Amino acid sequence: MSGTVLDQIIQGVRADLAERQRSVSLADLKTAVLEQPAALNALAALQQPGLAVIAEVKRRSPSKGELASIADPAALARRYAEGGAAVVSVLTEERRFSGTLEDLDAVRAAIDIPVLRKDFTVDAYQIWEARAHGADLVLLIVAALSDQQLADFLALTEELGMHALVETHTAEEVARALAVGARIIGVNVRNLKTLDVDRDVFAPLAAELPAGLVVVAESGVRDANDVARYASEGATAILVGEALVSDSTPAERIAEFRAVAAQAN
Numbered sequence: 141m142s143g144t145v146l147d148q149i150i151q152g153v154r155a156d157l158a159e160r161q162r163s164v165s166l167a168d169l170k171t172a173v174l175e176q177p178a179a180l181n182a183l184a185a186l187q188q189p190g191l192a193v194i195a196e197v198k199r200r201s202p203s204k205g206e207l208a209s210i211a212d213p214a215a216l217a218r219r220y221a222e223g224g225a226a227v228v229s230v231l232t233e234e235r236r237f238s239g240t241l242e243d244l245d246a247v248r249a250a251i252d253i254p255v256l257r258k259d260f261t262v263d264a265y266q267i268w269e270a271r272a273h274g275a276d277l278v279l280l281i282v283a284a285l286s287d288q289q290l291a292d293f294l295a296l297t298e299e300l301g302m303h304a305l306v307e308t309h310t311a312e313e314v315a316r317a318l319a320v321g322a323r324i325i326g327v328n329v330r331n332l333k334t335l336d337v338d339r340d341v342f343a344p345l346a347a348e349l350p351a352g353l354v355v356v357a358e359s360g361v362r363d364a365n366d367v368a369r370y371a372s373e374g375a376t377a378i379l380v381g382e383a384l385v386s387d388s389t390p391a392e393r394i395a396e397f398r399a400v401a402a403q404a405n
């Protein structure tokens with residue numbers, strides 16, 4: 141298989157997507173969307189005072205392999221919500237992350253805070269699918285999309301009453317996210333093309349972002365020191381996977397992260 145890690149992931153995502161498209165038509169998804177309650181306001185949840193925590197349900201990853209078995213994603217999501225998470229992120233990519241749309245359904249049914257469908261969005265079908273499964277927020281990775289796709293997918297997301305976490309990793313990607321009017325911008329310190337994690341990536345990119353946006357520091361949060369650092373560098377939210385799924389008391393960890401950030405500012 142050739143190309144970057146991101147290219148390889150997307151190749152698998154497209155193959156799995158084609159399979160789902162064969163079994164569930166877009167028309168059926170649109171009907172399912174009509175039957176869903178309105179999306180929760182993830183933007184408002186992320187704008188509440190204090191550092192917002194997006195807590196991720198993540199079983200495995202290309203960089204670390206197996207992280208946690210997570211037999212009951214709903215139970216984990218409830219613990220995240222009890223700890224004060226603003227949003228729960230559910231990885232639904234199957235090949236590399238062992239996530240499923242069933243995980244999304246289970247989490248959606250278990251909590252009443254916004255849910256992020258975390259996947260590699262390359263087709264509008266996935267946005268309809270996210271809403272049909274109760275998601276309030278979708279991920280748009282700038283590196284994986286053209287400017288036109290980014291604008292179209294953001295517009296569709298908002299038409300469906302959801303919000304988008306628009307993920308960047310470079311100054312050029314930040315400029316592209318701003319150009320389409322993204323209001324929730326993530327800076328992923330993990331380079332999805334190489335898997336390198338470099339926490340120094342966050343501060344200069346966060347400094348480019350105008351006040352009033354939700355600025356999410358994504359990846360590489362190991363402990364309270366990392367949280368304090370991201371908060372002092374301008375993060376208004378953090379997205380945490382590994383540190384929470386490998387902790388026996390994730391609710392307490394989230395509460396600790398929020399308390400630490402309050403002191404850092």
Ligand SMILES: O=C(O)c1ccccc1NCC(=O)[C@H](O)[C@H](O)COP(=O)(O)O
Pocket residue numbers: 145149196198201202203204328330332335358359360361379380381382383
């Ligand atoms: O986590 C990976 O190895 C990974 C590899 C390739 C593409 C995406 C990847 N992760 C997605 C994420 O952005 C993270 O799950 C998320 O930011 C949480 O990261 P962490 O707290 O470091 O688990």
